[in-house]
Amino acid sequence: MHRLFIAALQAGIAAAILLGLFGQLVVIPTTASDEVDRFPPYAPFAAPYVTVAVVGVVCVQVALAAVWMLLGMVERDAIFTRRAFRWVDTISGSRHAQPPAEGHAAADRDRRGGLTPPQPGTASRFRSGAASRARRVRGPKRLSTTAPTSQVPAMK
Template sequence: MPSKHRAVGLLRILLVLLFAGLVVAQVAILPGTLASLADEEPDLAYLRWPALAFSIVELVCVQVVIVCTWKLLGMVKDDRIFSEAAFAWVNTIVWTMVAAWVLLFGAFVSVAFIVEGPGLPVLLLGVVLAGGVLVLLMVVMRALLRQATTLRSDMDAVI
């Protein structure tokens, strides 16, 4: 199906651009931004390095998901997605997302005690909830992949 191959190709281009943007953010943007924030808010300057470490780890989690998605796209292109080999990549995505969500929840709890005013904690709560939805969605998608893989192997056995 040509449209599947075009979609996979376009998605791979976008994944490369996203990955490159995340590297630029990790190396150039985040350190400078957090340094200037530490200068502007001396009371919160002690959070510069923990915030940088947290941000970099979260972005690494996104990069791991991008790499796993890349590998799964290769399996889609080769019509091997409904195989046991796909579960290693899907499991890595799920566990990486769980780790990122746990870190994000920890950041939410920490920020709720540090920051005065409801703005940032409410924003982080929204992100935590959205992240939880994404993790659970991936768990459901993994279960659907398991069902499809079982059905495909059953059909291959019949044919």
């Protein structure tokens, strides 16, 4: 790869990391604060969702840093070494670290029945989300014997 192209890619990665840092420090907390000001019942959800958003941005930044290192290895023609594959594993690990954090926030929201704050005295009912996830939509217990077997009219 040409040195100028690698330098341009690294400049773009540096800009993306700095933009993510700005998002972590300014945009995400400010947005959460504004939402809580507009909708006070969402106040209990502000801190968990800010945390999940910041962790998501950190995962992206870790992957970008690993790509930066891989670009440096491309420049030195050392891309197919054990060290390079460790950086590839870092990218994969940062990708797989993000959904569990998002899943915990979504499970917390689902346990509480949407984006409504919990009511006093209902904590024991919502402590485990297993009961709400176990509900399934069930059809009729048995088919009627008078039900037609086909909706297509018979050909004559």
